[in-house]
Amino acid sequence: MTTQAAELVRPKPATASARLVEFLTRSPVHIVLIIVALVWLVPSVGLLVTSFRPRPDIASSGWWETLSTLNFTLDNYDEVLSGADMGSSFINSLFISIPATLIPLFIGALAAFAFSWINFPFRDTIFLAIVALMVVPIQMSLVPMLKLFQSLGENVFGDRTFITGSFAGIWLAHAAFALPFCIFLLRNFFITLPRDLIEAARVDGASNFRIFWKVILPLSVPALASFAIFQFLWVWNDLLMSLVFVQEPDLLPMTVRISQVQSTYGVEWHLLSAGSFVLMAVPLIVFFSLQRFFVQGLLAGSVK
Amino acid sequence: MLFIAPAVILLLALLVYPVIWTIRLSFDTGRGLEPREWVGLENYTTLFTEDRRFLNLEEFPPEGALVNNLLWLVLYTSLCLALGLLIAVLATRVRYEALIKAIIFVPMAISAVAVGLIWKFVYSPDPDIGVLNALRGGLGLDPLPYLGREDTVNYSIIFAYVWASAGFAMVVLSAALKGISQEIIEAARTDGASEWAIFRRIQLPLLALPISVVTVWLMINVIKLFDIIYIMTAGGPNGKSQVIAYMMYDQTFQGGKGGYGSAIAVVMLLLIIPIMFFNIKRFRSQAIQG
Numbered sequence: 001m002t003t004q005a006a007e008l009v010r011p012k013p014a015t016a017s018a019r020l021v022e023f024l025t026r027s028p029v030h031i032v033l034i035i036v037a038l039v040w041l042v043p044s045v046g047l048l049v050t051s052f053r054p055r056p057d058i059a060s061s062g063w064w065e066t067l068s069t070l071n072f073t074l075d076n077y078d079e080v081l082s083g084a085d086m087g088s089s090f091i092n093s094l095f096i097s098i099p100a101t102l103i104p105l106f107i108g109a110l111a112a113f114a115f116s117w118i119n120f121p122f123r124d125t126i127f128l129a130i131v132a133l134m135v136v137p138i139q140m141s142l143v144p145m146l147k148l149f150q151s152l153g154e155n156v157f158g159d160r161t162f163i164t165g166s167f168a169g170i171w172l173a174h175a176a177f178a179l180p181f182c183i184f185l186l187r188n189f190f191i192t193l194p195r196d197l198i199e200a201a202r203v204d205g206a207s208n209f210r211i212f213w214k215v216i217l218p219l220s221v222p223a224l225a226s227f228a229i230f231q232f233l234w235v236w237n238d239l240l241m242s243l244v245f246v247q248e249p250d251l252l253p254m255t256v257r258i259s260q261v262q263s264t265y266g267v268e269w270h271l272l273s274a275g276s277f278v279l280m281a282v283p284l285i286v287f288f289s290l291q292r293f294f295v296q297g298l299l300a301g302s303v304k
Numbered sequence: 305m306l307f308i309a310p311a312v313i314l315l316l317a318l319l320v321y322p323v324i325w326t327i328r329l330s331f332d333t334g335r336g337l338e339p340r341e342w343v344g345l346e347n348y349t350t351l352f353t354e355d356r357r358f359l360n361l362e363e364f365p366p367e368g369a370l371v372n373n374l375l376w377l378v379l380y381t382s383l384c385l386a387l388g389l390l391i392a393v394l395a396t397r398v399r400y401e402a403l404i405k406a407i408i409f410v411p412m413a414i415s416a417v418a419v420g421l422i423w424k425f426v427y428s429p430d431p432d433i434g435v436l437n438a439l440r441g442g443l444g445l446d447p448l449p450y451l452g453r454e455d456t457v458n459y460s461i462i463f464a465y466v467w468a469s470a471g472f473a474m475v476v477l478s479a480a481l482k483g484i485s486q487e488i489i490e491a492a493r494t495d496g497a498s499e500w501a502i503f504r505r506i507q508l509p510l511l512a513l514p515i516s517v518v519t520v521w522l523m524i525n526v527i528k529l530f531d532i533i534y535i536m537t538a539g540g541p542n543g544k545s546q547v548i549a550y551m552m553y554d555q556t557f558q559g560g561k562g563g564y565g566s567a568i569a570v571v572m573l574l575l576i577i578p579i580m581f582f583n584i585k586r587f588r589s590q591a592i593q594g
Contacts (some may be wrong), residue, residue, distance in 0.1 A: 029397055030398065032390070033394055033400075035386070036404070037392075037407050037408075040408055040465070040467065041407060042435065043422045043423060043467070044411075046422075047421065058433075060432060062433065062438050106311045107311050108310070111310075111311035111312075113307060114307035118307065120305055125415070126308065126312070130311070130312075130315060130368070133315060133319055133579050135580040136319060136323055136573065137573055137576055138528070139549060139568070139572055140322065140323050140570070140572070141318065141319060141323065141326070142553075142557075142569075143322075143326060143337050144322035144326055146337070147320070148318070155305075169327050175314060176315060176318035177317050179311055180319075183311060212307075236415070237416065237417070238415075238531050239416065239417055243553075243557075244557065251380075255415055258421070259534065259535055262535070267428075267430075270424075272421055273421075274407065276418045276421045276422065279415055280415070280418050283415070284413060286413070287410065
């Protein structure tokens with residue numbers, strides 16, 4: 001079995017086909033898995049190869065034909081990253097995603113702490129009401145949130161586009177939508193922390209905020225990381241909320257910008273392929289470096 | 305109380321108040337996204353009885369966005385579950401388990417925008433671009449515009465999204481499979497049970513709970529389905545790949561019909577509530593057992 005695995009990953013060139021035939025006939029399990037793996041790999045490999053091909057080549061021949069010519073270039077990535085539109089939209093995506101992760105993380109953790117370790121009237125009722133808000137689809141809030149942002153901008157800041165023309169709107173919208181899930185996830189983690197530890201800190205005269213900051217947060221890094229990764233990727237990959245809440249063209253995130261490139265220019269595959277991989281790079285880096293937290297976050301997120 | 309104040313204020317202002325406002329607007333024409341003229345239930349009756357883009361029962365089989373969501377619900381959910389289960393079961397039998405699982409799971413991390421483009425590229429009608437039509441060409445067949453034909457468009461998008469989501473089903477089911485005691489399985493093997501019998505009689509019954517977790521997640525995904533449709537077809541051709549969430553966006557922001565769009569949003573909420581209710585109830589009973 002060990003040699004089989006090694007063969008699959010790195011077939012020896014000289015006898016590769018002969019070994020492959022032998023390997024394939026050995027077991028239908030391998031055949032099924034290899035077919036599945038190919039169906040999963042070929043689409044993304046095709047677009048990846050295309051992103052490194054010169055523009056005229058993309059139009060004149062299929063990406064599978066490059067294997068014989070090996071004509072590659074970085075021009076598409078250069079065009080994507082230095083182009084005023086796409087390059088800046090990558091930065092915009094970061095400017096949107098990081099605060100839209102940290103704001104609900106902090107506000108949600110504060111609330112989750114209160115729901116698990118501070119007694120106050122109607123505590124469990126309020127908590128359940130917040131959890132119940134997880135049912136609300138984004139579509140239920142799009143129009144009124146937009147209207148609210150516009151009238152807030154007009155009445156408080158004297159400019160109707162003050163919020164929707166900046167990142168503030170999309171930060172607030174994402175924060176509000178993340179909160180019920182964030183509070184639910186973190187509260188369920190916080191209540192598992194040892195009571196003695198929190199009581200001891202109380203006896204020593206620590207304030208609630210100090211307990212939250214010095215005891216709860218350091219002990220809850222795995223739960224905080226799971227939520228943060230889940231939320232960061234959610235925001236980074238989001239299209240719908242950015243379409244509605246980012247109204248200033250210079251501030252558009254990458255998802256929206258790419259969708260505009262495709263509808264405006266139709267089949268500019270050299271830009272779309274490179275753009276897609278720049279867009280994918282961030283989630284893939286997060287995925288491969290923080291895989292454990294990522295899977296935990298996703299599994300926890302299945303209740304959302 | 306100070307600790308929950310920021311969260312409660314944000315939720316009241318940006319979630320609770322908007323929900324009430326949207327319900328209110330769904331009984332109004334809502335032109336220009338403002339309350340204009342109270343129309344009672346008219347938006348809802350139009351939606352279910354007159355608007356053929358939403359529900360068309362005159363054709364057979366029925367058509368419309370709501371019917372498409374139903375098609376998605378059946379096909380997408382069952383394909384994701386079947387593929388996830390198949391890979392989870394088969395992968396435990398090979399040495400390259402981690403590799404194959406990573407390959408299937410990675411699309412979960414990427415944006416629906418990227419998924420849409422990856423598959424638009426695969427489905428391209430140009431045989432010098434799209435690998436599927438290149439294969440058809442190799443077999444001597446004419447290129448097929450998978451996303452441009454009314455009879456193939458839904459299946460093509462559904463498969464693209466199965467590709468993106470099956471990894472989730474696989475990870476959950478695989479984790480559950482690993483949780484099943486190896487001793488039970490070995491004991492069955494010693495007693496002469498076939499591999500199929502072990503799967504059917506031991507593993508599958510023990511997977512009932514994780515399968516329901518995944519099913520709920522996939523069903524909610526289907527109701528909220530938007531990004532992939534926006535990127536791949538924008539509801540076309542001829543509105544054939546419309547789904548409810550796309551129609552809500554289209555009617556509200558492209559058509560300026562705030563009331564009508566709000567009514568569609570309320571329908572979405574009403575579809576999600578029973579699923580979430582089932583989910584939360586199950587989680588509570590699980591918590592009690594645990």
